[in-house]
Amino acid sequence: MPLGQITLPVTFGTPSNYRTEFIKFKVADFESSYHAILGRPALAKFMAIPHYSYLFLKMLGPNGVLSLRSDLKCAFDYDVQAIQIAAKAQAASGRKEIATVAAEMNPEELEIPAKKPSILAPPKEVDDKQIDLGTGDPSKMETISAHLSAK
Known part of the structure; x- marks a missing residue:
């Protein structure tokens, strides 16, 4: 939910060819790398044509077309x-949450449980079998367990 809204003048261009429009911004309380986001209503007010792939924006100005370019590498670095x-x-924030929860827990709950034995561990007395991989080379042998399940 926005905290409110504010109308600000937004200017694009150079001193010799510029365009100013009053744009209504919604104010939100969240962290972002962007200070403001121009949406479709703002672009429509400027009658701007964006080309997102090339980071290029064109709009009409009083003395011709205004072309605004951005640097793709710079945009990537900022991202x-x-x-x-x-x-x-x-x-x-995650560390703060963990510290808060840990402070509220009993000391018994903070104990690290003993590690349970794995159900996938092989049996202690395993018979291994050497198999030839079909090359005839004795160095190309593989060891497998002789007590494999039917699966």
Whole structure:
């Protein structure tokens, strides 16, 4: 749920050819690498044509077409940085949750249980069988258990 909304002037272009429109933004309380996201209503207000693959945006200006380009490598680097920041924030909040739960637990509940023996462990007295892999080379032998189940 948005906390509220705010209308701000947004300007694209250069001092000689620019375009300003008032855009309504919804304010949300969540961590993101983006400060603002322009959605379809904002692009429609600017009559902008985005090309997402090339990170390219075109719109009409008072003195011709405004072309806005972005650097793909720079955008990728910012995305990687945002993912790292989000991972650190998530890890920190996870540690806080674990510490809170651990503080509320009894000391008996915090004990590490003894490891149970694996049901897949082979029996102690296993007869092994050497088989030839069909090469005739004695160094190309494989060891298998003689007590395999029918499965």
